[in-house]
Structures are given as C-alpha cells and as structure tokens.
Amino acid sequence: MTRHDLKHLVIMRHGEADFPREVPDHDRPLTPRGAREAADVGRWLAGNAAPDMILTSPALRTRQTVTWVGHELGEKAPTPQLWEGLYNATDAQLVAAVNHVPETVRTLLVVAHMPGVLDVVLRLASRDSEQDAMMDAASGFPTAGTAVLEVAGDWALLDGADARLTRFYAPRV
Numbered sequence: 001m002t003r004h005d006l007k008h009l010v011i012m013r014h015g016e017a018d019f020p021r022e023v024p025d026h027d028r029p030l031t032p033r034g035a036r037e038a039a040d041v042g043r044w045l046a047g048n049a050a051p052d053m054i055l056t057s058p059a060l061r062t063r064q065t066v067t068w069v070g071h072e073l074g075e076k077a078p079t080p081q082l083w084e085g086l087y088n089a090t091d092a093q094l095v096a097a098v099n100h101v102p103e104t105v106r107t108l109l110v111v112a113h114m115p116g117v118l119d120v121v122l123r124l125a126s127r128d129s130e131q132d133a134m135m136d137a138a139s140g141f142p143t144a145g146t147a148v149l150e151v152a153g154d155w156a157l158l159d160g161a162d163a164r165l166t167r168f169y170a171p172r173v
C-alpha cells in the first residue's frame with residue numbers, strides 16, 4: 001500500500017464552550033475564544049487534512065465548531081452530518097460511527113467530546129505512531145485539539161490499534 005492509498009481519520013474536540021446559567025449542557029455555545037480555536041483549526045485542516053466528510057455530535061458547541069471549520073475550508077467544505085450517538089460518545093461509540101462511513105470517503109473529520117476523543121485516539125493508535133503526536137494528544141487534548149490518523153483498511157473494519165497517529169494540532173489563539 002502506498003501513502004496515496006491511505007485514508008485519514010481526523011478526530012477533533014469542540015472549541016472552548018461557555019456555561020450560561022440554566023442552559024442545558026447540550027445547548028452550551030462556544031465562547032469567543034472557542035470560535036477562534038475552531039477557525040484556527042479549520043485553516044490548519046485546509047492545508048493539512050481537508051475532509052471530504054464531516055460527522056459531528058448534535059450538541060451546539062460541536063455544531064458551532066464545524067460551522068467555523070467549514071467557513072475556513074470554503075468551497076471544499078462538505079455539509080456536516082449530525083450523528084446523534086456522538087454526543088458525549090465513548091471510544092466504542094466513536095468507532096461505531098466511523099464503521100458506518102462509506103468506503104469512498106478519503107478524509108473523515110469527526111467532531112466530538114472529551115473523554116471520548118482522547119480514548120478513541122489511544123484505542124486506535126498503532127505502535128508505530130508518531131511519539132510526539134502521542135505525547136501531545138495524551139497530555140490533555142485541549143479544546144479544538146485535533147488528531148490525524150492514517151487508516152490503511154476499510155472504515156467498516158476499524159477497531160483497535162490499526163491506525164497510525166501522525167499529527168496532533170493544538171489551536172494557536
């Protein structure tokens with residue numbers, strides 16, 4: 001398999017969210033900083049891992065995050081698809097969502113929540129992953145933090161330790 005045949009799985013945590021009084025967790029919006037984080041990651045993705053499919057948790061903070069990312073991706077941005085099961089998803093639920101993705105998708109962006117985003121990266125990352133990226137992901141996974149993994153096989157078969165973590169990007173705002 002050449003590098004050209006590899007797919008890419010991009011796992012992103014939503015930007016920093018606010019805590020307005022009496023607003024349910026599901027409806028908490030991004031802070032202004034969270035919006036800047038999401039836009040910064042969108043610019044980085046445009047140059048490094050532009051997705052052709054976006055799956056997002058239905059929470060407001062994740063939907064706002066993909067809106068800012070899409071704004072930076074511009075015309076290349078796919079329409080984000082809400083996946084109910086991604087709201088506060090565990091690593092197993094995140095993997096299950098990925099397993100449903102059409103095999104024609106080459107770069108998949110999944111926007112979800114801690115701790116699932118970190119747990120799924122730790123679950124999927126193979127031993128030959130980039131150690132710097134592993135350290136960066138494992139040491140906190142900041143808001144809008146974004147992990148890029150290479151996937152050699154089918155989305156349907158992805159399960160454990162069979163993707164190579166190559167990059168971890170923390171927003172610079």
Ligand SMILES: O=C(O)[C@H](O)COP(=O)(O)O
Pocket residue numbers: 013014016017018112113114115
């Ligand atoms: O990713 C997360 O930490 C959860 O979605 C909770 O969001 P919060 O950190 O803004 O409370």
